[in-house]
Amino acid sequence: MIHKTALIDPSARIDPAAEIGPYVVIEGPSEVGAGCKIEAHAQLVGHVIVGEGTQIGRGAVIGGEPQDLGFDPATQSSVILGKKNVIREHVTIHRGSKPGTATRLGDGNYLMAGSHLAHDVVLGNRNILANAALLGGHIHVGNNTFIGGGAVFHQFLRIGDFCVIQGNGSFSKDIPHYCAAQRINRITGLNVIGLRRQGFSAEERGAIKDLFQTLFCRGMNLSQAVQQAAARQWPEKAQRLLEFVQAPSRKGVCPVRPGRGDD
Template sequence: MIHPTALIHPSAQIDSTAEIGPYVIVDGPAEIGPGCRLEAHSQIVGQVKMGAGTVIGRAAIIGGDPQDLGFKTETESGVILGEANVIREHVTIHRGSKPGSFTRIGDGNFIMASAHLAHDVVLGNKNILANACLLAGHITVGSHTFIGGGAVFHQFIRIGDYCVIQGNGGFGKDIPHFCAAHRINRLMGLNVIGLRRQGFSSEQRASIKQMFHLLFSSGRNLSQAVAAAREKEWSEPAQRLLDFVATPSKRGICALQGGREGED
C-alpha cells in the first residue's frame, strides 16, 4: 500500500492498512493510523499523529513549522488529527509553537482545498471549512460549524458550536455558539436552519432565541445583558450560549448587525 516513489522516514509508524500515494513524504516520527490515505505529493512533517480513516489530499502539508518570527525550529511540537477527517488539496496545518504543544483537529472534519490552520489551532468535530479559509494561531473552533470560503480569522479568537459563517468575511472577535456571522465582526442572527437540521427541539430553539435577543438586541450593553440573563433559569443550550458570551476572549464578542455599534 506504499507507492515506490514515496519517501518514508525510518521512525514513522504506518499501519499496514494505510495507503501512501506517489511522491508522498513522511518525514519524522509520524503515526499514520488504520485506513488512512495520503494522496500524491502530500507531506507529513515531524510529530503528526493521524487517526483512523483520515484522508490527506494532494500536496497538502501537515506539521510544518509555525509562521512565527520567534519560533525555534528545534522546538518539539506537533499536530494531532482525529479520525475520519477529509483534508483536501493544498491544505496547510502547522504544528504547535511551544515545547510540547499541539495543533489539534477532532473527528469527522471536512477541510476544503487551500485552507490554512495555523499553529495551536484547536478544531472540534464535524466542522466544514470551505476553500481558502484562513485561521490564525491559537484559534479555538467548536463542533458542527460551517465556515464559508475565503473567510479570515484573527489569532486568539473563539468560534462556537453550530455556527454558520459567511464566506469572505473577516473576524477579529469571538463568534458565540449557534450564531450566523458575516461581513466584519458582525452577527446577523441565529443559525436557525442549522439548529433545526441538527435536531434541536422547538423548545430548545425558542430558549436559545430568547437568550440571543436578551444578549444582543434588548438595548442593554453586554455586561448588563449577561447580568439580567443570570437572573433566570434556561435550557442547557441557552445556558451554553450565556456562558460563552459571559467569558469572552480578550478580543471581545462580535456585535449584532444594527446593534451595539459603539462597541466597534
C-alpha cells in the same frame, strides 16, 4: 499500500491498512492509522499523528513550522488529527508553537482545498471549512460549524458550536454558539435553519432565541445583558450560549448588526 516513490522516515509508524501515494514525504516520527489515505505529493513534517480513516489530499502539508518570527525550529511540537477527517488538496496545518504543544483536530472534519490552520488551533468535531478559509494561531473552534470560503480569522479568538459564517468575511472577535456571522465582525442573527436540521427542538430553539434577544437586542451593553440573563434559569443548550459570552477571549464578542446594509 505504500507507493515505491514515497519517502518515509524510518521512525514513522504506518499501519498496514493505510495507503501512501506517489511522492508522499513523511519526515520524522509520524503515525498514520488504519484506513488512512495520503495522496500524491502530500507531506507530513515532524511529529504528526493521523487518526484512522483520515484522508489527506494532494499537495497538503501537515506539520510545517509556525509562521511566527519568534519560533525556534528546534521546538518539539506536533499536529494531532482525529478520526475520519477529510483534508483536501493543498491544505496547510502548522504544528504547535511551544514545546509539547499541538495543533489539534477532532473527528469528522472536512477541510476544503487551500484552507489553513495556523499553529495551536484547536478544531472540534464535524466542522466544515470551505476553500481558502484561513485561521490564525490559537483559535478554538467548537463543533458542527460551517466556515465559508475565503473567510479569515485573527489569532486567539473563539468560534462556537453550530455557527454558520459567510465566505469572505473578516473576524477579529469571538463568534458565540449558534450564531450566523458575516462581513467584518458582524453577527446577523441565529443559525435557525442549522439548529433545526441538527435536531434542536422547538422549545430549545425558542429558549436560545429568547436568550439571544436578551444578550444582544435590548439596548444594553454586553455586561449588563449578561447580568440580566444570568438571573434566569435556562435550558441546557441555551445555558451554553450564556456561558460562552460570560467568558469571552481577550478579543471580545462580535456585535449584532442585523441586515445586509452598508456598515
